[in-house]
Amino acid sequence: MRVLALLMLVLSGGALAAGPRWQPATVDLPVRQVGPHSYYVEGVLADSSAKNQGFMSNAGFVVTTDGVVVFDALGSPALARRLLAIIARYTDQPVRRVIISHYHADHFYGIPALREAGAEIWAHDAARLYLHSEAATRRLAERQQSLGPWLGAGFVLPTPDRWLTADESFTLGELTFRLVHIGPGHAPEDLAMLVEPDGVLYAGDVVYAGRVPFVGEADTGLWLNGLEHLKQIPARVLVPGHGPASQRPAADLALTTRYLRYLRETMAQAVADFVPFDEAYANTDWTAFASLPTFAVANRANAYNVYLQMEQSALKP
Numbered sequence: 379m380r381v382l383a384l385l386m387l388v389l390s391g392g393a394l395a396a397g398p399r400w401q402p403a404t405v406d407l408p409v410r411q412v413g414p415h416s417y418y419v420e421g422v423l424a425d426s427s428a429k430n431q432g433f434m435s436n437a438g439f440v441v442t443t444d445g446v447v448v449f450d451a452l453g454s455p456a457l458a459r460r461l462l463a464i465i466a467r468y469t470d471q472p473v474r475r476v477i478i479s480h481y482h483a484d485h486f487y488g489i490p491a492l493r494e495a496g497a498e499i500w501a502h503d504a505a506r507l508y509l510h511s512e513a514a515t516r517r518l519a520e521r522q523q524s525l526g527p528w529l530g531a532g533f534v535l536p537t538p539d540r541w542l543t544a545d546e547s548f549t550l551g552e553l554t555f556r557l558v559h560i561g562p563g564h565a566p567e568d569l570a571m572l573v574e575p576d577g578v579l580y581a582g583d584v585v586y587a588g589r590v591p592f593v594g595e596a597d598t599g600l601w602l603n604g605l606e607h608l609k610q611i612p613a614r615v616l617v618p619g620h621g622p623a624s625q626r627p628a629a630d631l632a633l634t635t636r637y638l639r640y641l642r643e644t645m646a647q648a649v650a651d652f653v654p655f656d657e658a659y660a661n662t663d664w665t666a667f668a669s670l671p672t673f674a675v676a677n678r679a680n681a682y683n684v685y686l687q688m689e690q691s692a693l694k695p
């Protein structure tokens with residue numbers, strides 16, 4: 379007993395000594411309601427920067443009569459604390475649970491603030507791979523540079539309280555939450571959450587509504603897998619990890635699928651014909667996607683990334 383008391387003292391003393399660990403975020407977090415109980419804050423469509431304080435991803439929250447469920451933790455503890463203040467405007471209920479869509483910096487760095495508020499954090503087990511990767515270390519160093527004040531001194535990559543290894547459903551208050559592992563897609567651990575009966579699907583970064591996605595280093599073959607998984611989940615509204623919600627989930631899932639397939643087909647053909655990238659890009663007919671909002675900023679880099687992927691897989695025996 380005395381050992382436990384001493385341990386508690388040491389732990390709480392440590393926390394107190396740390397003081398305010400991060401600078402409060404001051405950016406506006408616009409709230410959108412997408413169902414009777416379902417909301418999300420919509421990040422700006424830009425890269426993470428000091429100017430937007432890293433607020434470039436979405437986070438959902440669902441208010442029940444027995445607590446709140448949050449989907450994704452945003453890009454810093456400071457942003458997550460701001461999210462908590464916003465939720466408090468809608469309900470007196472505490473945040474009980476946080477579901478992390480995937481372990482990319484803009485979706486899980488806010489965990490410490492949510493945990494401090496008493497929430498239990500769940501993420502899919504496949505994220506363990508990332509936590510111990512060199513990419514995670516590199517990304518952390520970059521974010522400490524660009525978002526240091528909002529991460530706070532001594533920030534370490536936060537782990538969840540519970541690793542999920544299979545799909546599961548739970549009820550809270552009057553609502554049922556269905557968690558579906560749709561990865562490997564955009565990331566190995568991609569998780570989606572369907573809120574019943576709102577019919578709202580929080581889908582993470584696997585789908586983008588009415589625009590061209592940013593492919594980055596994602597494996598587009600696996601990504602198409604994730605999209606096929608998402609198509610099986612009946613939803614009225616889909617909230618992606620970035621940008622506005624989709625009121626036409628089936629059409630938007632089909633659009634992202636068509637786009638990724640087209641990139642893969644055209645770039646694979648170019649690689650097979652030994653056509654250099656610049657020439658292949660110039661000769662590809664992009665008219666089906668050219669009018670989409672993010673086409674101008676994303677398409678060339680996407681095509682290039684997929685070209686490199688296709689080159690690599692052509693080299694494999």
Ligand SMILES: [Zn+2]
Pocket residue numbers: 435482484485583619620
């Ligand atoms: Zn993201």
